[in-house]
Amino acid sequence: MPVRSVNLSAAEATALRELYNRFPASDLARKAAMNAVRSQCARLAGVTSKNEVAVLCKGSNRIEVLNHEEYFRDSYKDLWDS
Numbered sequence: 001m002p003v004r005s006v007n008l009s010a011a012e013a014t015a016l017r018e019l020y021n022r023f024p025a026s027d028l029a030r031k032a033a034m035n036a037v038r039s040q041c042a043r044l045a046g047v048t049s050k051n052e053v054a055v056l057c058k059g060s061n062r063i064e065v066l067n068h069e070e071y072f073r074d075s076y077k078d079l080w081d082s
Contacts, residue, residue: 003052006045006063013061016040020056020081037081055080 008016020037022029037056041063045054053071054063058081070076 003065003067004045005065006054008044008061008063010061012044013056016056017081057081 016037019040020033022033038054041054041056042048045063045065048054048065051067052065053068054065055071056063058079064080071080
């Protein structure tokens with residue numbers, strides 16, 4: 001279960017997804033894009049602890065703040081864009 005959720009406008013969610021998909025060809029560029037999206041998600045979500053991660057949800061205009069255990073759980077891995 002998420003610690004909390006943050007609703008985004010459609011434009012904000014689209015901009016994050018475009019940033020994430022901007023550099024699919026290069027592993028290094030892809031990693032940089034993922035880090036940029038994660039940073040932006042964390043900024044939009046507000047204060048997070050060191051054990052939490054803010055992620056963009058697939059198919060919605062929402063960021064969820066999760067603990068690391070939930071984020072890395074295999075059964076949930078297809079729920080997040082980043």
